[in-house]
Amino acid sequence: MAKAVQQRTLKTRAKLLDAAQAMISEGGYEAMRVEEVVLRAGVAKGTFFSHFKDKDALMDQLIGAKIDRHLDGIEALDAPTSIAEMAEAMMPLITFMTCERYVFDVILRHSGAAANADIGPVAMTFGRHAEVVTKWLWEKPFRKDISAELQAEGVQAFMVQAISLMFCSLHNSVAPRERLETYLNAWLMPTA
Template sequence: MTKTVQKRTLATRARLVEAASNVIAENGYEALRVEEVVKRAGVAKGTFFAHFADKDALMDRLIGEGINRCLDELEQCKAPADVEELVATLMPLLEFMTCERYVFDVILRYSGAAAIERIGDIAMTFERHGQVVSAWLADGPFRRDVSTQLLAEGIQAFSVQAMALKFCALHASESMESRLLTYLRAWLIV
């Protein structure tokens, strides 16, 4: 049970992540190609897959990072005083999650842990999100007949719905924010 982590390993992985971040900064998430990443990192293609199970695993990590940055902001906020404030506070996170259709697709695919053994970064952010929101609900003008945990899960469900409809041709007219507002008024109000 020896853990032999060479620092070369860390260095290579860091170079891969760095290169990937640059590609994304320049062209967005969807345009990322593994071949471009390894070229910039100066390693062979096989090396990439020695560090990440597949391309999605890299995305899980990078998008997870982005979500966590949003959650860092959320944690700074004081508990919203009403539904309007709650929705407004959540918006930056939802905007990031829907910055690209591809990003939203990856999030949906990984919001539940993808594999049995490995629980991905994105799945962990959903847990964290639930806890942050749950804490807010404890001292606000919201219904109390069910647990804050359940209310928080509902907020996630409605958030996903509102985000999904952003990409839906059938419902493009209403904004994500106003839609979520409608949902959460019906869900949270006593």
């Protein structure tokens, strides 16, 4: 039962996603306008909101999908054997996350899951990213005194911090990659 989803629905959703993607390709994520999307998709405004809870939900989906593709690439890599390698491995993801201030804001807003209860695509990618790093650290542990999971959580915290500071005019003289390496050295290879 519940043969709910009609063909029409899939087609409409695809049109909306295509239109949104096209707008983003042209002017970036921040420039995406719901009004323009429905215009291009040739549907009414209300239709948009019967497919996506709000504009943010669409962003969540599009950005989440993009992150997932980057994680595919990262997951295919061998476990890094040095801090520098680990930072290097994460750079494609960081580059995307920093492509627009707006994108990073959306990611932050959804990383801890959307306001109420349900986990969205971006939140899922944070879970997945943690898993990938955990696996690395399980194969090739840097520290033995704490679990791989905890180490991975820290890696994530420092990644976010490195990106945040890059957007901060007080601290943007240091590149995120350099800063990340500093953090990871201190976090994963403490000498005292």
